[in-house]
Amino acid sequence: MKLVLAVVQRQDAGELLDALTAQGHRVTRISSEGGFLREGNVTLLIAADDQQIENLLKSIREHCYTRTRYVSPLPPVAESGEFYPPAPVEVQVGGATIFVLKTDTVARLS
Ligand code: 2BA
Numbered sequence: 001m002k003l004v005l006a007v008v009q010r011q012d013a014g015e016l017l018d019a020l021t022a023q024g025h026r027v028t029r030i031s032s033e034g035g036f037l038r039e040g041n042v043t044l045l046i047a048a049d050d051q052q053i054e055n056l057l058k059s060i061r062e063h064c065y066t067r068t069r070y071v072s073p074l075p076p077v078a079e080s081g082e083f084y085p086p087a088p089v090e091v092q093v094g095g096a097t098i099f100v101l102k103t104d105t106v107a108r109l110s
Contacts, residue, residue: 001106002053004046007032007097008064013042016063020046023059037069037093047106057098064095 008016013029020027028045048056070088 001103002048002050003101003103004044004048004053004056005099005101006044006046006060007034008042008044008060009067009094010040010042011067012064012094012096013044016060017044019059019063020044020056023055025052025056034093037071037091047103053100060096060098066092066094069093 006016017027017029025046025048030043030045032041032043033039034041046056069091071091072088073086075084075086
């Protein structure tokens with residue numbers, strides 16, 4: 001048994017969630033935020049059997065896209081009052097960042 005944590009972009013999360021639940025996975029969606037861009041993203045928690053992991057990763061690959069973002073670095077402190085806005089830096093985000101953790105037990109208590 002594994003616990004998969006998948007950090008995905010918000011734009012991809014809905015369709016991925018639909019696909020995973022249609023395949024019979026139990027999924028928890030958590031709103032999260034990337035530490036670098038400080039933008040909202042989504043972290044999915046999915047507990048699955050070892051033999052399901054390959055298909056699970058395939059589905060994530062199929063529904064998550066790499067996108068280009070441009071980030072403006074902070075301008076340097078001006079010494080002479082002149083201001084040179086720094087050029088935006090290109091950043092490639094996604095498809096998904098995935099952590100696969102060994103899990104001993106998944107218990108649903110009632
Ligand atoms: P963010 O931290 O907002 O990062 C967004 C994108 O910015 C990253 O895309 C990467 O291209 C770039 N980036 C991040 N840190 C950087 C740095 N120190 N210097 C230069 N560029 C940097 P991804 O790598 O696809 O990551 C997308 C999101 O996945 C991240 O959003 C974060 O929420 C999560 N993530 C990525 N790696 C992680 C890790 N090792 N541990 C935990 N979360 C991670």
